[in-house]
Amino acid sequence: MGVIVQKFGGTSVADIDRIRNVARRVAGTYTRGDEVVVIVSAMSGVTDGLIGLAHKVNENPDKRELDALLATGEQTTASLLAMTLKSMNFPAQSLMGFQVEVRTDHCFGNARIQDIRVDRVRRLLQERTIVVVAGFQGCDDQGNITTLGRGGSDTSAVAIAAALKADACEIYTDVTGVFTADPNLVPKARKIDRICFEEMLEMASIGAKVLQIRSVEFAMKYNVPVHVRSSFSDEEGTMVVQEDNGMERVAVSAVTMNKNDARITLRKVPDTPGIAARIFTPVAEAGICVDMIIQNTRASGKTDLTFTVPKADYRTALAIGKKVAGEIGAEDVFGDDTIAKVSVTGVGMRSHPGVAARMFACLAREGINIMMISTSEIRISCLIEQKYAELAVQALHTEFGLDAQP
Numbered sequence: 217m218g219v220i221v222q223k224f225g226g227t228s229v230a231d232i233d234r235i236r237n238v239a240r241r242v243a244g245t246y247t248r249g250d251e252v253v254v255i256v257s258a259m260s261g262v263t264d265g266l267i268g269l270a271h272k273v274n275e276n277p278d279k280r281e282l283d284a285l286l287a288t289g290e291q292t293t294a295s296l297l298a299m300t301l302k303s304m305n306f307p308a309q310s311l312m313g314f315q316v317e318v319r320t321d322h323c324f325g326n327a328r329i330q331d332i333r334v335d336r337v338r339r340l341l342q343e344r345t346i347v348v349v350a351g352f353q354g355c356d357d358q359g360n361i362t363t364l365g366r367g368g369s370d371t372s373a374v375a376i377a378a379a380l381k382a383d384a385c386e387i388y389t390d391v392t393g394v395f396t397a398d399p400n401l402v403p404k405a406r407k408i409d410r411i412c413f414e415e416m417l418e419m420a421s422i423g424a425k426v427l428q429i430r431s432v433e434f435a436m437k438y439n440v441p442v443h444v445r446s447s448f449s450d451e452e453g454t455m456v457v458q459e460d461n462g463m464e465r466v467a468v469s470a471v472t473m474n475k476n477d478a479r480i481t482l483r484k485v486p487d488t489p490g491i492a493a494r495i496f497t498p499v500a501e502a503g504i505c506v507d508m509i510i511q512n513t514r515a516s517g518k519t520d521l522t523f524t525v526p527k528a529d530y531r532t533a534l535a536i537g538k539k540v541a542g543e544i545g546a547e548d549v550f551g552d553d554t555i556a557k558v559s560v561t562g563v564g565m566r567s568h569p570g571v572a573a574r575m576f577a578c579l580a581r582e583g584i585n586i587m588m589i590s591t592s593e594i595r596i597s598c599l600i601e602q603k604y605a606e607l608a609v610q611a612l613h614t615e616f617g618l619d620a621q622p
């Protein structure tokens with residue numbers, strides 16, 4: 217018997233039937249004798265719908281008011297779930313972020329949790345009440361409602377589990393766990409039983425959407441093991457845990473791909489001190505996050521400089537590139553938003569030499585050209601033409617021995 221935190225995402229609470237399904241699962245855990253804290257997302261589509269409404273009123277809605285509006289999505293689910301549990305004769309109570317209290321900074325729309333006081337949750341648990349918490353929301357020190365960024369109820373769950381020193385943190389979603397590749401792209405993808413925080417963090421940062429990045433950072437910092445599993449089945453999911461020795465047997469744990477980036481090249485840039493700063497300072501000032509950067513040296517004292525930015529910032533970044541190119545005397549600027557980034561991730565590559573060479577050779581065999589390469593200690597990413605993205609993921613999945621055995 218212990219304290220169990222269970223988080224249910226939007227698709228798991230999409231309608232009243234599914235909320236009933238969640239209530240039955242929660243009730244089952246409670247009946248076994250555990251103390252249960254449930255974190256809920258808004259019903260699927262609700263947050264997007266609310267954002268749409270706000271934009272009808274104002275193209276650039278006030279951030280404080282937008283958070284007050286968005287928080288209603290989770291408020292709705294929390295109270296509906298508590299009501300459902302009560303109608304099944306289970307003691308339950310909903311709590312909003314400010315009631316818990318989840319204290320955040322003032323950054324509306326992307327607030328960071330600073331402190332969680334779980335006294336009220338603890339009192340309710342001691343009375344054997346099921347506590348249903350509205351995820352994704354908190355409040356700042358002035359009592360304003362804040363939200364934690366899209367997908368933020370994952371972070372609410374992990375943070376509350378950490379604050380309660382819970383025995384388990386279960387994230388219920390619409391997939392059965394974390395896979396070696398997107399099963400929609402790779403039919404032979406396998407569910408991963410155990411993955412470590414670092415790998416999950418790398419995967420979340422390159423586009424795997426199972427968990428919000430911040431929730432993984434939180435889990436790693438406070439060592440909260442997270443069980444990612446489906447609310448539609450009883451199958452065991454994926455445990456996201458601290459690295460252990462058993463994980464080093466394979467070089468690569470997963471292959472991922474995203475088409476979220478665009479590439480910008482400045483040709484024949486003068487090769488003198490301060491040029492990169494001239495290019496990237498205005499990009500940073502425009503709030504654009506640069507991902508990959510490469511610079512080649514030419515014998516002529518000129519270099520080519522290429523970098524990638526999120527697709528949403530492509531036009532702005534290209535315009536900045538053109539302006540700076542004029543100022544510094546670069547020959548030419550061009551961009552491309554039909555690219556994809558394929559990545560292989562695994563803590564095993566720390567101890568397996570030659571992973572990069574294998575990746576490049578595999579892409580070469582498929583006739584896929586690599587435009588840019590970037591690496592971390594446990595990830596290698598290649599930028600390729602978008603039309604080859606699916607082929608690349610499938611080929612790499614096979615190359616690194618990840619295909620499920622028939």
Ligand code: ASP
Nearest residue numbers: 257263352366367368369
């Ligand atoms: N409802 C919020 C969103 O759609 C938070 C979440 O679901 O985690 O992003």
Ligand code: MG
Nearest residue numbers: 225367370426
């Ligand atoms: Mg989510």
